[in-house]
Amino acid sequence: PSKPRFIAHSSTDVWMKPTGAEALPMKELTPLGTHLLNTVWEKTVGPAMDLYFQGKGVQITSMNPLRIGTTGQSSPPTVIFVGVNHGSLSPELGIESAVHCRSILVQNGIDDVHVEICESK
Secondary structure (H helix, E strand, C coil), rough: CCCCEEEEEEEECCCCCCCHHCCCCCEEECCCCHHHHHCCHHHHHHHHHHHHHHHHCCCCCEEEEEEEEEEECCCCCCEEEEEEEECCHHHHHHHHHHHHHHHHHCCCCCCEEEEEEECCC
């Protein structure tokens, strides 16, 4: 399985490295499905985020709305999963970018989606 290097996320939840039996919970990506984001992604939110990343010189490889949760989770959280080229985004600019993209979501009436940025190829 892929193990992309985590750069940043827009959530204020503090990430704690798991220990013990739950050290590596299996995660799975699932399609977005029915969500209000579908009404604004293609024409508004996606292009606004892309323009922001271009303006910052961030080399994105992908930007996908999807759900990320533990295997078997009935309704995993919705996120915008952004992939960037290896070494092209510092953690500081990563946090700034994730928070800015989250503000684009909120400005468009989407307040239950966060942004996660990882390195990918």
